[in-house]
Amino acid sequence: MRMKNRLGVMFLCLTFRTSATQCGLVPQQRYHLLSEFNNLNMTNAQCISELKPRTLLTCARACLDTNNCTMFNINNNDGQCLLFSATFLSEINSSPLDGARMYGRVSDTCPLADGYVTFDNPTACYRLSLVRKTWMDAKADCEGDGGHLVVLEDVDKQQQVMEATAAIRDTEAVFVGLGDIDADGKYVWVDGRDLVNPFWDSGEPTLFGNKHCAVLYNHGLHASNCDIPSYYMCQIDTTMMVKWKPFLMMFSS
Structure with a gap:
C-alpha cells in the first residue's frame, strides 16, 4: 500500500497475548534511507553480521534484535542483509554494488539529516x-x-x-x-x-x-x-x- 508520506509500516501483534515478549513488544524504531549511498558497498563500515536472504522488513528486524546495530544494508537484487554498528559513512571508502540500499536508525533527537548517527550505551x-x-x-x-x-x-x-x-x-x-x-x-x-x-x-x-x-x-x-x-x-x-x-x-x- 502506497502512502503520501512514503512510510512503510509493519504492525504485528496478537491482542489476546498478555506478556510483552509474547506480544512482540519492542521499542518503536524508525529507519531512514540514506539515498546518497544507493548502489554502493561501504567498504569502511563496521559490519557486525551478514545475513541472507532477507527482505527489507526482516533485515530491519534483525538489526533491531542485534546488539549495537544502528544501520543496515539490504540488497534489492539478492536479499543480502548487512548489519552495522554505528559508523560514519563516506563515499570515499566505497565500491559499486548494484541494488544496495543503506538505512540508518533515527530518533526524534538525532538529526540524521545533519550527519548525526546514534551510538548506544549510553545513547x-x-x-x-x-x-x-x-x-x-x-x-x-x-x-x-x-x-x-x-x-x-x-x-x-x-x-x-x-x-x-x-x-x-x-x-x-x-x-x-x-x-x-x-x-x-x-x-x-x-x-x-x-x-x-x-x-x-x-x-x-x-x-x-x-x-x-x-x-x-x-x-x-x-x-x-x-x-x-x-x-x-x-x-x-x-x-x-x-x-x-x-x-x-x-x-x-
Whole structure:
C-alpha cells in the first residue's frame, strides 16, 4: 500500500497475548534511507553480521534484535542483509554494488539529516565533520547544533568511536572535546570532567610546543595545536524516550 508520506509500516501483534515478549513488544524504531549511498558497498563500515536472504522488513528486524546495530544494508537484487554498528559513512571508502540500499536508525533527537548517527550505551548522537576547522571554530559549530565536541571518558564509547573512525585515523587527525587550555598539563573535557580514563597513543601527550588540544590520531589521543584546522567530532547528549508498543517499524526516504 502506497502512502503520501512514503512510510512503510509493519504492525504485528496478537491482542489476546498478555506478556510483552509474547506480544512482540519492542521499542518503536524508525529507519531512514540514506539515498546518497544507493548502489554502493561501504567498504569502511563496521559490519557486525551478514545475513541472507532477507527482505527489507526482516533485515530491519534483525538489526533491531542485534546488539549495537544502528544501520543496515539490504540488497534489492539478492536479499543480502548487512548489519552495522554505528559508523560514519563516506563515499570515499566505497565500491559499486548494484541494488544496495543503506538505512540508518533515527530518533526524534538525532538529526540524521545533519550527519548525526546514534551510538548506544549510553545513547547519544555523533557527527564526524570532514570539514577542517580550528579547535575553537569546531567547538562553536558543535555548540550551534545544541551539542559539544565529543567527550570520550566512557571506555566503551572510546572503543566505539575508535572503531567508527578507523578508516581515517591513519591519515587525518580528529579534534575531540579535550584540552589543557586553562592549566598546562591538566587535561579536562569540555563538559568539565577531568580526564580519568586516558587512551593516549604511544609517546603522548607531548609536552613541548603549542599543543593544548587533543585529537584522535593513529592508535589513540594525541596532543595537537588548537589552531591547525582538523576534522572534528560533535556530540549531542540525549535520552531516547522508549515508547513500548506493538512491534512497529517505519521507513522513510
